[in-house]
Amino acid sequence: MAGASSVPSDLREAAKSFGLGRWQRTRALYLPAILPFLVTGWVTAAGGAWNATIVAEYVTHRGQILTTFGLGATVSEAAAHADFHTLAAAVLLMSVLVVTFNRLVWRPLYHLAETRYSLAK
Secondary structure (H helix, E strand, O other), X not given: OHHHHOOOHHHHHHHHHOOOOHHHHHHHHHHHHHHHHHHHHHHHHHHHHHHHHHHHXXXXXXXXXXXXXXXXXXXXXXXXXXXXHHHHHHHHHHHHHHHHHHHHHHHHHHHHHHHHOOOOO
């Protein structure tokens, strides 16, 4: 919503006065204008999904431990059993994965959105 509402009204009026149809205005004006906001939303949503996935791999319910195979379960099990070597390795792996994904995916995408599609130029 913030991205769509940030489009200046003079650009909207210019697009209409040039006779651009709804699809053309969406493709040429609105999508490029909201891309920086959309990338920010994707980063936030991916972080929340990552956290939920990690937490959901190891659950204690009514005294019963429900677990699956994954990094979150490894971290939780290592913490529960005071296995600090496994815990340190799992946290290090998690950190490397997050930093790598941020540098290879989110940073270039956000840079593209800010440099090519920003209305603040």
